[in-house]
Amino acid sequence: MNVIETSSGKSHTVEIDPVEDGDYKTLRKSRFFFDWKQEKAHEVYKLQLSGTSEILGLISLENIPEEWRVHIRLLTVSKGNRGKEKQFDRIAGNLIAYAAKIAIKEYAEYACVSLRPKSHIAQHYIDKYNMKLTGMTLSIEVPEILDLINHYDHEK
Amino acid sequence: MKSKTNKDHIADAEYGLDSRYNSKKERASEAASLMEARLMRMKNLSKEHIIRAKLMQLKLKMEAYIEQPMYDDQNHFADFLKVYVDTIYSTRNHFAQDINITPIRLSQVINNHRDPKDEFIMKLMIHSEKVFENICSFHKEIWYEVYFHEKLCDTMSRQEEWRPKLEKDVKLSTVID
Numbered sequence: 001m002n003v004i005e006t007s008s009g010k011s012h013t014v015e016i017d018p019v020e021d022g023d024y025k026t027l028r029k030s031r032f033f034f035d036w037k038q039e040k041a042h043e044v045y046k047l048q049l050s051g052t053s054e055i056l057g058l059i060s061l062e063n064i065p066e067e068w069r070v071h072i073r074l075l076t077v078s079k080g081n082r083g084k085e086k087q088f089d090r091i092a093g094n095l096i097a098y099a100a101k102i103a104i105k106e107y108a109e110y111a112c113v114s115l116r117p118k119s120h121i122a123q124h125y126i127d128k129y130n131m132k133l134t135g136m137t138l139s140i141e142v143p144e145i146l147d148l149i150n151h152y153d154h155e156k
Numbered sequence: 157m158k159s160k161t162n163k164d165h166i167a168d169a170e171y172g173l174d175s176r177y178n179s180k181k182e183r184a185s186e187a188a189s190l191m192e193a194r195l196m197r198m199k200n201l202s203k204e205h206i207i208r209a210k211l212m213q214l215k216l217k218m219e220a221y222i223e224q225p226m227y228d229d230q231n232h233f234a235d236f237l238k239v240y241v242d243t244i245y246s247t248r249n250h251f252a253q254d255i256n257i258t259p260i261r262l263s264q265v266i267n268n269h270r271d272p273k274d275e276f277i278m279k280l281m282i283h284s285e286k287v288f289e290n291i292c293s294f295h296k297e298i299w300y301e302v303y304f305h306e307k308l309c310d311t312m313s314r315q316e317e318w319r320p321k322l323e324k325d326v327k328l329s330t331v332i333d
Contacts (some may be wrong), residue, residue: 033172039233067187073175082171092170105216109209112194115175116186124169134193137186141194143205146212146292153293 001097001152003049003056005089012049012088016098018098019044019058032058033076041071056081056092061099069111069139070103072096075115090152096129097152100145114139182275210243212292222301228315231268233303237280238266244287253281 003009008084019036023046025092027036032055038043039060060074078089096113112154116137117125125131131138131147140148177183218236226232241251241262250263257276264270272280281296288294295301311318 030202034174037301065193069190071175072173072178075170075175077170079171082168092173100295101216104212105220108213110198111205111209112190114190115173115178117169117173117175123171132193132197135186135189137190139190139194141197142201142209146205146208149212150292 001094003047003094004089006086006089014047014051014056014094016045016047016094019046023055023126027055027058031079033079034074036060036074039074045095045098047098054087057095059095059099061102063102063106065106067112068103068107069114070099070106070111072099072113072115093129094152097149100140100149104145104149109142111145112139112141113145177190198319207243208291210239211288212244214239215288215292215294215298218298218302222305225309225312232298232306233272234266234268236302237300240284241266255283271304 001014001016002010014063021047024037024040028063029035029053033099043061045059045061046055046096055078058079059072059076062071062073063069075095076091076097077086080087100111103113108149109131114137115125115131119136122138125138126133129140130144131140132144177186187321214236221232221236241248245251248262248266249259252259255276256279259272265272267277277299280299284294284299285296
């Protein structure tokens with residue numbers, strides 16, 4: 001998986017790993033929008049450039065086996081990577097693709113990744129990630145979820 | 157103070173996405189509608205898409221397996237092979253024909269009655285390289301990695317059985333300071 005440096009177009013390899021206890025004190029609300037300590041009971045993952053400790057994005061997930069679904073609870077890029085002035089592109093996409101990999105690994109053809117954004121930003125996720133809208137929930141399933149994984153898996 | 161335009165909101169759509177449900181009731185209602193819609197969509201899934209999803213699942217499970225030591229009684233290589241063959245072929249004999257081995261030899265490996273020979277794993281490597289070409293990225297050496305990872309985990313987990321006997325046979329005639 002990789003991110004693109006917007007100023008140079010250069011590609012950088014990234015790693016996505018579980019957030020460790022020691023990380024939480026560095027995850028300030030001013031930089032990562034939420035109080036991530038409140039998510040400790042859930043699966044929380046961080047995205048970092050390979051070989052660095054700087055966290056560029058975070059995602060919190062809830063695995064729901066009885067529905068063959070992985071629900072994205074919280075997602076954010078770091079403050080320096082928001083909007084037009086972002087340093088790196090594809091951070092959120094990689095994190096969503098990571099959730100998709102977990103869903104496929106667990107549920108194969110039944111896999112589903114869902115999220116429930118506020119209505120005014122739902123269209124962004126529909127357009128960018130090919131998600132489908134059901135009620136207030138957006139979801140991505142087979143076959144689109146396979147395309148999403150392949151798109152963000154830089155080896156393909 | 158200016159209010160944010162819709163464009164600003166979209167630019168920030170990936171900064172601070174709160175997707176939590178407000179209540180259990182809301183969650184249950186959304187889950188029911190979503191499941192209903194998904195089941196309808198699943199009816200239209202082609203056999204090809206199902207096979208693709210299963211093969212990607214297999215690849216991700218193999219990758220996860222070799223990333224961590226796993227001391228259990230399962231036959232991982234044989235189990236992964238079984239899933240691979242049964243996902244792609246209607247009968248195992250067809251796979252045996254395709255890689256030019258006897259059905260008996262395939263059965264022995266799948267049922268863990270015989271270790272796969274190098275040639276078997278090499279043929280499997282070539283076969284899966286072709287199968288995964290249009291599905292997802294795939295490290296062809298992963299079959300070897302799974303096989304040796306399982307051997308290593310198995311050997312290390314059974315130290316109490318083999319070590320006492322073998323330690324008697326091992327001497328250090330030269331002392332290294």
